[in-house]
Each structure stands twice: as C-alpha cells, then as structure tokens.
Amino acid sequence: MGATPYIGAAIKRKEDYRFLVGAGNYTDDIALPGQTYACFVRSPHAHAKIKAIRKDKALKAPGVVAIFTGDDLAEAKVNGLPCGWLITDVNGQPMKEPPHPCLAQGKVRHVGDQVAVVIAESTQQAKDAAEMVQVDYDVLPAVVRAGEARKKGAPVVHDIAPDNICYIWGLGDKAAVDKAFSSAAHVTTLEFINNRLIPNAIEPRAANATYSRADDSYTLYVASQNPHVERLLMTAFVLGLPEHKVRVVAPDVGGGFGSKIYLYAEDVVMTWATKKINRPVKWTAERSESFVSDAHGRDHVTKAELALDASGKFLAMRVTTTANMGAYLSTFASCIPTILYATLLAGQYTTPAIYAEVTAVFTNTAPVDAYRGAGRPEATYVVERLVETAAREMKMNPVEIRRRNFITSFPYQTPVALLYDTGNYEATLAESLKVADVAGFSARKADAARRGKLRGLGYSCYIEACGIAPSNVAGALGARAGLFEAGEVRVHPTGKVTVFTGSHSHGQGHETTFAQVVADRLGIPMDDVDIVHGDTSKVLFGMGTYGSRSIAVGGAAIVKALDKVVAKGKKIAAHLLEAAEADIEFKDGAFVVKGTDKKKAFAEVSLAAYVPHNYPLDKLEPGLNENAFYDPANFTFPAGSHICEVEVDPDTGTVKVVNFTAVDDFGKIINPMIVEGQVHGGLTQGIGQALTEGCHYDPQSGQLVTGSYLDYCMPRADDVPAYKVGTKETPCTHNPLGVKGCGEAGAIGAPAALINAITDALGVKDIEMPATPQRVWRVCQENRIKAAA
C-alpha cells in the first residue's frame, strides 16, 4: 500500500457485504421495546372541507393506543411544515406561503393528505381502526393541472392565493432578449409538458420515534437524506423542542433520489406522539401511501423559443414556464423551478441573452419538490430540445450547430447568473460520437428499415450546477439555510481512523469513496478507515446529500480536516524527530525529515498524541482529532454528451432504446466503478421519464390514476439497454479534490436525448413524454407513418 493510490481505483464497496447477506439496518427493521405502530387516515378526496371527525368507534377497536387529529396538534401548538427557500417575485414581493399542517386543519387539499393518525399495538390493528375513523367531508371541486390552476374561476387551493399563484419570478434581461428576437433570422418554438414523476425509492419512507422520560429526550429513526436538517427544521420551526434533546438517526436508507430530503408530516407526528403515549411509535409507508404522499418531481408546462442568426448562432432564448407546486410547499419546492432551473438555461452554449419567467401554482395534488436532477433535467430538456429542433428546421447537422455555439473559454459568465469555472464540451461530444458509432448510424437505420422498424438518433449536451452551494450566494437567492458541509477526522491512538461526515449515503457508496480519499491522504490502508454518517449524536453537523454535492462539498470538508490532522502531525513528528517543523514532510503515510531517512510512521505519531510522554505539551494539546466545515466557493459544473439511438415499431408504437452512450465530465474521479453505477441509475431514471413514467391525476376527480406499480410504469431490466459510458476529466478549479459530482447527470441528460431520437425516427417535431407505445402509435397514425420497407 502507498504505491498504488486509492483515488481513481475501482475499489469494491465496503458496504456491500452487509447488504448482500441481509444485514442492512433500515428504519423499518428497527423494533424497539414497547413498540407501537401508526397508520394515517388519509383523504380520499382531492379537495374537501372536513365537517367532522368521529373517532369514538375506532378508539374502542382492539389494540388501539391513541388517535390524534389536527385539533390535537393545534392545541399542542405544533406548527406546520416550513419551506426552506424564499422566492421573491417579479414585483419584489415574497412568495405566498400557505400553512402546511402536519394533520389537516379543516380542509384537505390532495388525495392522501393526512387527516388523523391511529396508533395501535400492531400495524394490522392500526389499519383496522383507521377504517373506523369517520370523517365527514364536504367535497369541493379540484384542480390538478398547472395550466388549469391559472385560469379564472379555477378552484382555489389556498385562500391566501386566490389566483392559485405562489409566485411569478423572472431571471435575465427581458428587453435584450425581446430585441434579439425581433431581428433574428430564425426562431424555433416549442411548447411542451415536462411530465410529473414519482420518485419511488424502493424503500418506502419510514419513521420510528421514541421518547425517554429519564432525560426528556427524543430519538427519531427516519429514512432521510439529511438527518441534521430534519432535526433543525423539526425542532426550531415545527415542534419547538430543544435541538440538543432530539437525536435523529438516518440508518441504512434504501434510495432517496430527492424524495427523502424533506421534513414530512409523518416524521413530526411520530416525534410528537411518542411523548404523548410514552412509547415508541413507528410508521412505515405502504407503497400506495408513498404514491400519494411522497413529494413528486418535475411537472412543468413550458413555452420555449430560441432565436438564431442565419448561420445557426444562438442569439437569445425566451422561456415561460408554469410549475406545479402541488397542494403545499414542500421543503425546497420553491427553489427547484427557479434557482435550479432558469440558471441552467445557457447550457453549454454562448447564448448571449436569456430570459425566463416562471409561475408557480398550487393545485390539488401531492407536493412537488426536488427529484433526481431537480430543475436541471427540465432546463436541459428545454435547451436540448430547442437546439435539436432548430438544427432540423435550419437543415443543419445537430452536432455542428452545437459545436458552433459551444462555450470554449473559461471562466464563463452566463447571462443567467452562473459562472462556469471550467469545462471542455468538445471533448465529451467528440468521444461520445466515437463510442456511439454515429458514423455507422445510416447503415443501421437502413437495416432497421428492412425489418420494418424506424431508427432515430438523438443528442443531448447537458450541463448541471452541482456541489450545492456557496452559502452566501444561496442566501442572497433566498435560501433559509447554509449549504456548507461538515466533517471530522478522529485518529485513534493506534493510527486507525474514524471519519464523521454530514453527507448521507443511501446508495452512493460514501463508506468506500470517502475512505479512499482518507486512506490516500493519510497513506494508510483503507481497512483502517471507517466512515460514519447519518446520526446527529455522532456527526457534528451536516447538510446532507442531494444535488450531487457529497464528494464536492462533504468530501472537501473531510480533506480540510485531514489537512489539519497532517499539520498537527507534523508538529508532533518534528518534536519526536528533533527537527524543525518546516523540515517535516508527510509522504506515503510517514512524517519524514526532508532529505533524510529519519521518519515516523503515521501510527507512531498518533500514538504519541495519545500517550504524550515525549510530547511538546507546553505548545500543543494532546490527541489527534480535527473537524472542518467547508463552504464551496462556487457551484461545480459537470457536463457531458449523451447520444441515444432508438428503434420504433410503428405497428405497435413500441420504442426500443437500442443504444445509449453517455460521456461525462465529472472532474476528478475517485472510484470509476461507483461513478459508472451512478450514471447507469441516472440514465435509467431519465429513460423512465421519457419513455415509461408518467404520473397521472384524473383532471376531474383529482384521483391519482397511476397510484401503484400496476399503472405507474417503473423501468424494468428489459426496458433499458446495456449502457456505453465514458468520462473525460476536466478538474474543478475551486475544490481541493477537483471533483464535480455525478449523481444526477444521467437523469438530466437522458430525456432530451431520447425524445430527440424518437422525433428523429418518426420525423415529427415533438412528442409528449412519456412516449408510451400508445402515444407513439397515435403520432404514427396522425402522421401516416408506416414502416419503411
């Protein structure tokens, strides 16, 4: 060890063994002594007044411990759920922030809205009794679509927003954009829906809370991506509990994809109720509940225009979007279609003027918030659909039009607020063309035609802003929280190391990747390093994992702490080696006196720190334990080029993704195996959005039609191809590891590539996502598209 660096190596994951033998520890696996079980009574209606709740019959049911309603929470002065980001509208007014009660107060606003909680000795008993809670509803008309919500006379979701508008927000120089459009040689216009998705981490949400009278403390086990944020929001804003009396543990978490970032009503209710009944109380979502109560993603209605000169240079872009917030503002809902969307509309291009206007509306649907990519897939879809369509309309090669407009000089200030530090878009594009064998496409298309199939090719050159986020920038944009990360390196006397990180791993493999970084920096074996995360009683603080930020921000915090460990180690080593501190260098796991063979191994220095007999106690504290907070200087900007090749069966409308190539630039890569895995997963969710997944609410009743896996089409193994992936490394210029983040790229790039490929195959301008067989078949019928023979 030492000679071969861990960074950059495809190290097998440390966490795999426990998952493979069934020894993972997920929230629902935890059963506490005296455990009780909760079942929520949820609204069957999209919109209704609650006239009365009668719980006497249910209270008498076998095994029932307690039943609580909104009145109980109101009486206990439990607040509603907060929104963590304030958006200021085009007129300088704050967004409308209607209350988001943990249990309904007089009104329900979406199917699945929680009305009461029944706690019993078993899950079955809680469910039995929940059916006996009688709720009298006065059903109101509902509105579920963003476009409909803005219309005059639409049902009003919240009294404080009589037009259902949460905010109208703008970004960019509107006058400059309008001017550019008026003189453009060509304008491409698209109007489309970015379809609503349901995240569907395979582990359903769960929360198990327990209260101790001994010290008036609470512990909440919860399937969360950020336990510290959950604790902060819950204690400071909702329950008014002392933060130090609440421990939040996010143990093994079975996927998140954004949906487990938020503070949910169920988590609060469990934490509040455990003290009321003085017993542990657990709630685990059934999948049907997840469908109606997890925060959903996307759901935009957009009109997008691109102005070009005669040579295909982009002059300006104008985007108008209506974003569906659902019935309430989820924790970060407001910043997704604004800060994480409109700022990405420059894409990889030099478009000099961009203006975006976003109207956020309330509807009678589940809240919408960040879902893998969060705003950036929507932005990429706008840009890359426009670019491809413009190329077709102007009879230009889609590759050539992109090249003509690429940003090639860095740093680059976009007209939509971001400063790209570095990138090399030609490199990823050129490599993807090679890997995808674009040169051989026409032969493959001809072959497909002989088999009665239509082949198409589509591109997507995406960019994302990750490494979220510089706290001061975020604060100026309305964030109500810091967005740094914290880390702690605890060196034990024997030189073994435990690292505590505020990042949370729920599939990303931090226990491995972070250990690679630590082992490399300290020159010790990876087996000597353990990574601890997900427990507020162990980890000093944390902002959690989302927005592909863990390695770029969480990893950087650990590196900062490691630097402190090495700096202190040098002082100790200088003393032990009787040399000047300036003459000590740390190399391959040892502190060496420069130019000599005098050295002390890392473990020797660690031991000296804890057994400080020969130690500069007058100048230096014993011990070797350092922590650090890292606040990024800028976002990171992963970018890449995706090429999708499809084959359409015009007889049935079936689309088969026959080839998918992704060449990405994530900066420096710590573990290529894990990075590839992240890309594969992201691509599949992106293909899911474009091809199979569509959340559908009935427009009249507001019922969720796609409320189970029987109707919501999750991609299965035979829906996706074997992927071809590659990377190019342009290191990030402003974080110590040169990393950019890779978690969301696949989901960001894939939808546009796929729809570009399908429209190419069919020779049509647009097709709505998801391009289900029925939808594709109808487009074929309308356009008289038949198999070329």
Add this chain to the structure above:
Amino acid sequence: MTVKVSMTVNGKAVGAEVEERTLLVSFIRDNLRLTGTHVGCDTAQCGACTIMLNGRAVKCCNMLAMQAEGADIVTIEGIAKADGTLHPMQEAFRQHHGLQCGFCTPGMVISAIDLVKTFPNPTEEQIREQLDGNLCRCTGYHNIVKAIKAASTVRS
C-alpha cells in the same frame, strides 16, 4: 383468531402462533426478526421480498404464512455459507457493483439464483426478461445483469 404455523427457515425448524391473516413476509420479518427480506410495495411487483420456498423463488409478501406450513424456506440470511463466505451470486453482485442502496438486493440475489437454475447459461436478453419480477431504482440494472451473467458461469 390465531393458528399455529411451523416451517423450516434457513435450516432451522421454526414456529409461532400467528393471526390467520399473517403474511409470510410478516412472519419472517416480525416473528423471526429476519429483516433482510424487505417490503417495497403492496401489489407484489417490486420483488424485494423474494425468498426461496421449497427451492423456488417466490414473493413472500403475496402469500399467507399458512401457505408455507411445513415448507423449506431460505431467506437472504441463509444464502451465504455458515462461516460468512458469500454465495457465488452474492460475490458476483459485489464484484460487479450490482447493488447500491441495498434495499432490492436480497430479493434480487434470490431471484437471480433461481434464474440461473432455470436458465443455466442465460443470454443478456434472457436475464433482462427473466428479471421481470424485480425492481431496482438505483443501478439501472446494467451491473445486475453483468453480475448474473458472471455468476452463471461459476459452479456453486
């Protein structure tokens, strides 16, 4: 009303007095506290609850505990050797990064073992088709398919 149910799980005779409506998955998770078998849906689609019942992979969320009366069951906890050495399929998943969050993994591994039993030398296409009973949201299936293909060539 309760009934007495007994079966063999991971080579051990087990039994309990349970409500008649107890699902096999509840018996395994709650009574036996074998929590490696997971529940990811309520319509028997996701396959996270897959176990071996008399040598066949089945979804234990979709059957009554009483239907397994007298059966020989192997859960994910019984797949590795007693000394902790991984089964070739588990090892292949590790080698090929066929898991991320780990939640679908137990069901995926058991389903995969059943798959290569039925299709001893499966093609990639067969593997993808025959994984129709298991959902994974993390891996995009790419590395799961690779792992199963690799494991199919190893004699256990």
Add this chain to the structure above:
Amino acid sequence: MYSFKYQKAKSVDDAAKVISKNADAKVLAGGQSLVAAMKLRLAHPTDIVDLGTIRELSGIKADKSAVTIGAMTRHAEVAASAEVKKAIPALAALAGGIGDRQVRNMGTIGGSLANNDPAADYPAGVLGLAATIITNKRKISADEFFKGLYETALAQGEIITAVSFPVPKRAAYTKFKNPASRYAIVGVFVAESGSGVRVAVTGAGPCVFRVPEMEKALAAKFAPESVANIKVPDKNLNSDLHAKADYRAHLITVMARRAVEAALK
C-alpha cells in the same frame, strides 16, 4: 387484510363442502391474485380453504392427442415441462410469460381460470385450444366456461381439478404487455387443428373472446396476410390510460398477424 378463518383442505370434496355452504368463503390456490386483493382490502372472504396440500391436483399428463394439467400446477412447471413443450409449445411459452418469474413459481392454472381476470393469459390459451375444464362436478368446454368480467360457469361449490388441452397442428400466442403491470393489453392465441382454426383474444375486452372473421379467413388460408386487414370493432373493448379501445382494436390485428407468423415458424 381483514381477518378470516383459515383451513387446509384435505381433499377437493372437503373444500367444496366449505364453499358450497358459504358464499363468502374462498378457495385459495396459488393466491397470486386473491392474496393481493385481500392485502389491499379489496377482497374480504370470511373463510379461506387452501388447496395447497392436495397433491393429486398437481401434475402434467400428455399423450398424442391431449395434454392434461392439474389445477394446482404452477405456471413455471407448465413452462418448463418437456411434455408440454413437445406437444403444445405455444402453451408452454404462454405459461412462461405470465406475470413475472416469482408469480410463475406460485400461481396456478386453476386459480387463474377460476379468477378469469380480463387481462390474464391462460383464458386465451384455453379458449384458443378449445380445452376442457374439468371440475369436481363435470367437464366444461372452453366456449361455455368464460362468462364475462371475472365471471365463469363455475357454480357455487364447484372447483377446477384439471384442464385438458387437445394437441393442435400448430399454435402460437402473442402478447402486447401493459408496460407497467405486464398484464396483457392484448393477447392473441391462434391455433389450427383438425377441427379448424381458433383465434382467442384476451386483455382487449371484459372477457376473453373469439374472432370468427379471422378464424374463417385463416381456415381458408393459414397465413399472416389473411388477418392483416381484419379489424375488430372497438365498441366493446376496454379503454384505460395505457390503451384506449381503438388502440386495442388495432393491436388485436397486429398481434393476430404476428401470432400466425410465429405459428408458421
């Protein structure tokens, strides 16, 4: 799941006795539909009679003229059966494509037929092959058996014990799956035998049905082009988010054509 009383049937007669006395009692075969419905509290039987331990209900017997499959035979067993593959490969393939692999390991032919889900596969095979459903009371021809949406000719207290499939000259089943549930949106079973050609369609309507016009055309000439232009009216077809009636009608023609192609291979 609501509470119920559970018992294991010692014999078919034993089970029949329980369900003939109580309309709210249900026979449990593989349980892949029934348990699923009970879990969601969509079904609420007071009594469950489990056929799982009656060995004589499982098994496959084949001779030159027919394949007989016991009611409790799992889909996976039918799919893997050398006898079925040899005699009626289309039937083995149909069984191998039901639900998913775990469902195939648990679900049974008797359970599937008694349930008569409009999107199930077996009804197409049974009707297409003119099979005979054997119960504890009588033999029922496929044409008599399927009555409507989740409705069969089974009387109260009547339990399927086996299904007998005459061996056709050639046959094939082609299915267009619902992308989410993987049930049949349209499944077409085509079979040619000494007594003529049968075309049975599942998934498209409330209950499996035959398409006489296609049968006639194929009897005249068993070739894909014979059905390529025959449209089934969409008037009584199912219509949902995944497939409106007109799309289903179109798919019947496409699947029928492809089934004929497959049968000729």
